[in-house]
Structures are given as C-alpha cells and as structure tokens.
Amino acid sequence: MKAVLQRVTRAQVTVAGEITGQIDRGILVLLGVAPDDSEDDARQLADKTIALRIFDDADGKMNLSLEDVGGALLVVSQFTLLGDCRKGRRPSFVGAAQPEYAEKLYNVFIAAAGSRRVRVETGKFRAMMEVELVNDGPVTLILESM
Numbered sequence: 001m002k003a004v005l006q007r008v009t010r011a012q013v014t015v016a017g018e019i020t021g022q023i024d025r026g027i028l029v030l031l032g033v034a035p036d037d038s039e040d041d042a043r044q045l046a047d048k049t050i051a052l053r054i055f056d057d058a059d060g061k062m063n064l065s066l067e068d069v070g071g072a073l074l075v076v077s078q079f080t081l082l083g084d085c086r087k088g089r090r091p092s093f094v095g096a097a098q099p100e101y102a103e104k105l106y107n108v109f110i111a112a113a114g115s116r117r118v119r120v121e122t123g124k125f126r127a128m129m130e131v132e133l134v135n136d137g138p139v140t141l142i143l144e145s146m
Helices: 040-049 100-113
Strands: 001-013 019-024 028-033 062-064 070-079 119-122 130-145
Touching: 001 040, 001 070, 019 070, 019 119, 028 040, 028 130, 040 100, 040 130, 070 100, 100 119
Parallel strands: 028 070, 070 119
Antiparallel strands: 001 019, 001 028, 001 130
C-alpha cells in the first residue's frame, strides 16, 4: 500500500461537477493498493497517517499530529501510484490491486481513520475525479506499508 500525504490548508474532490469531499486544515491522502496488501496494512497506514507529526507547534517545528491540531483527512483512491514507468513510455499497472480488492482495503483505511478523533472525507472510488488543494508548506510525504 502506498500513500502520498499532502499537508493542506484546504482540499476538495469533485466528481461530475459535484463536490464529494472537502476539508480545511488537514491531510490529503492519495492511496494506492497493491495485490499483496492486507487489511492490517490498511489499518496501520491509517494510524500512521493520523499520528504522523507534520504540523507546526508554537515554535514552528513539525511536532503535532492531525489529531493534535483538530485537522481532517481527505482520502482519494489513486491506483496510478502503483504504476511502473521503468520500461517504455506507457506505465504498467500490473502492480495495482484489482478494483474489487482495492476498494475493500480503501474502505478499511477509511474506517480505521474514522475510528480516530478526526473527520474523514473521501473521493469516489473508480470515478474520474478533480482534486484541488492548497499544499501547506509545501509538505508532501510518501508512506508505504511494510
């Protein structure tokens, strides 16, 4: 499982002209699922995302978590994170999980995040989405399940 985290001042996802998820201060998560990922991977990655200390404290140091600042999470499925561009000019997506399995783990991630003290918004799985964000910092990190 791979996640690109972007600390944001605001972000939203639109599908067919309708906003499906919107947050102010928080983290935008682009989430990709591989075939060998598990439900435990999804839960651990959600916990790590929420506990990661990437928000500034009073001294301007990255020392606070999403929970500490009362931020929200916007989770967007992103199978292209598993694209392999090492050969040729067209990405290969054989490293991405089949949609049914990926959606299951995407939902496990969302449920795990929702069980914490943060608001969780989402995109729409398997939809063409427009993602807008204002990256705060900019701070962008990549997390991968072990």
